[in-house]
Amino acid sequence: MTSTASSLASSKNLSHSAISRSLLQHSSKPISQRTLVIPTIPRNTKNLYIQRYQKLQIRPNSTSITASSFKPELATAPPPLPLPTPPVTKFKIGLCQLSVRPDKERNIGHARKAIEEAAQKGAQLVLLPEIWNSPYSNESFPVNAEDIDAGGDVSPSTAMLSEVSSRLKITIVVGSIPERCGDKLYNTCCVFGTDGKLKAKHRKIHLFDIDIPGEITFMESKTLTAGDTPTIVDTVLADVGRIGIGICHDIRFLELAMIYAARGAHLLCYPGAFNMTTGQLHWELLQRIRAADNQLYVATCSPARDAGACYVAWGHSTLVGPFGEVLATTDHNEDIIISEIDYSILKQRRASLPLTKQRRGDLYQLVDIQRLNSH
Template identity: 30%
Template sequence: MSISHIYTVQMCSGTHPAHNLKQLRELLETQTLMQPALVCLPESWLAFCETPQQTLVQAEESLNWIGQIQQLCRDFDIWLAAGTIAIKDGEGRYYAASLLFNNEGKEVARYNKIHLFDADVADNAGQYRESTLTRAGEHVTTVASPFGRLGLSVCYDVRFPGLYQVMREQGAEVILVPSAFTTVTGDAHWHTLLRARAIETQCYVVAAAQVGHHENGRQTYGHSLIVSPWGTCLAEASTQVGIIHAQVDLAELHAIRQKMPVAAHNRFKSDFYE
């Protein structure tokens, strides 16, 4: 099947997983989901905590929450790209793990965020140090699915195009970028970065985002996007909680690649992310 349906859920997540799961279920209940359906969630959607220490505590219960997420997949007959969930690394830290579940609730892929956001930003937080308790991932993840070959990434990764070139070399056709961009960096760079990744890889890019003023004091940009392999914005959310939808047409993707075979022309192959 060359055409499938992708939905991105824009959320304003709080610090309590049960509340965020309830928000997600209520949003899904507003939709008539066309099949096959891939639903994409933002970064930190399950628990957008105030401190890394609180996130580590939440990671203790990750198996419980994953069980509920798996049931959600079965209830709605959806594949679910579950943004990021904190999962313990066994050494006192946690991974920002992006998990992909099929419509039977089976976990079919996992990607641990590679690039950690340690930066100073001119917003109310001022400073971000994701590496305090987050362990960086080391492996690129692409996986076959009914929606094409998916490449998994998270938020700050989008600033490192080498990662996406490797995904393209591994056959990626749809790239996921669950995010919690700050309002400052989002206003400056969000659209440009996502469209650039789509254009240079000739992939669909799907970016589910956090939005608004959060319980943890953060302010996030929103504007969830679904971008075509030509760089066209197929769907965009505003600054409200909600769901956007677009069709993915793999035949159109391969027509674009055939007309402009940039992957074949690329003389700079990467062997870093292996």
Template identity: 30%
Template sequence: MRAALFQSCTGIDPDANATALVAAIEAAAAGGADILFTPEMSGLLDRDRTRAADHLADEAHDRVLARVRDAAAKAGVWVHLGSLALAGERHDGRLVNRSFLIDDAGAIRARYDKIHLFDVDLPTGESWRESSAYAPGSQAVVVDTPWGRMGLTICYDLRFPDLFRTLSDAGATILCVPAAFTVPTGRAHWHVLLRARAIEAGAFVIAAAQAGAHADGRATYGHSLVVDPWGDVLLDMQGENGVGFVDLDMKRVAEVRARVPVLTHRRKIAPATIA
């Protein structure tokens, strides 16, 4: 599989963001990629929720999703659209953070709503409360592709190995982690967590990320990564935005899992007792 990753600095104008996504899809196709991976919140990144609300729609009416699907079909490449913020999907009025796997005919093959929401106060003074606007998903998702079974996650999900175990137990050999990591948490934990998830599952981890100073005032870490099943980093885009490419040998999954067969050694463990 030849994969392309789009590292972006998504802004507050969905039409401009959609244009950048279409250009990335075209660049991926020109570079011979089979599939393009994009970051979390590829359609809109705006911490001003009042301003953002004017641009949000449900899946059927989201113009960024429509343009990406059209571009994927025209270019003949698959797209893992890292995520979009969608409104009107729930009766309680909360938003969802949803990723999409789109095939080379523009059809949606899978959807995943982010399960773990980022509610933290960082030492830098940054405070994030995703749960004040977003509803969590409840269902792990895997999907079959021409290159292997893909497990879908989003950003903060990375810190919860039980989700990744569920995905690899379901046969995932490729784990997707689109993200918009903050700079302090990225510096501390991004590389080590992605490598750990790859090693634990004996799977490829593909993590397209946001990078740079955004129009809404936030800064994101970048370093879109591809990690192989042994934990080796095959691609690190550092802070440079654009489209990067990497070739993946899917036979590597079976080789690593035969070498250290952790999946077959997994055991169900009873709840801990207090001694």
């Protein structure tokens, strides 16, 4: 797969009637055989798909539905991949909820100590917070950004992570740091393997733009550029599974979690710095449902709360199991959470409640555009 965009280019205007709000009327004819009044697409709306489907002549036929026509394997396109069975299914994960200061050098040393402590406690996979080497602000991003691809002295944060992951023989999902690439800045999560090598780099796909008057206004898009690809990584050497990566606001987009699940992920890692407005209401809710809907593990890691910072993080880093159950969590203070993951549970859960098999590919379909285009 390449990370470039698909070219969903051509489209034309359609001439459908405006939204109809007519009512269905009672009749002796079963509703399933009547024409339901569904709002149509507004005039001038571009829709490439209609043209394609029309060309391909897959308009509805008159055959009645039977269970065999549910086509659950078509509910995601391409069809879901089987869940891989890692050689080792049980391991410990460490979530390092770190305090963050304006001094980048201090943050790097502080993170190193936390990773060492997590590893000492048995963690084979360590997750750091979103933007852990810099305050979370549009002013601080350019000051603390690093050229990750250049590496070495130009990127002291990733140099530390490469060294420590190799020395301790652990996998690190690095939360995120501001990344400079040419004239652009990204909010970027790196994954380092047990050999100290960079295994994947996820640039936040959905930038955090929010405006709730009197409560919170933040526009990441003022300074940052959005990433252009979902990121899934297999950690073969370390046996810590197939991991899908999202950063903070990415967790709100259920499609991303679903396409990771369909790509065979065991675990989703979301470093994230939710705030005091949305944190209490949404942070745990989003983690639990992404896990329960997709029947996989979800791990999150936030910076510790600093009431004096310009952006106050909610904290509450958490590990959630595949039934949406909170396995380990903490409050808003600095902390290191160590908890066990057991991937053998995933297949049990999916057998008990076979959501994937129950999906209705005859009614809806989630398309993973990059995976589709990679073939």
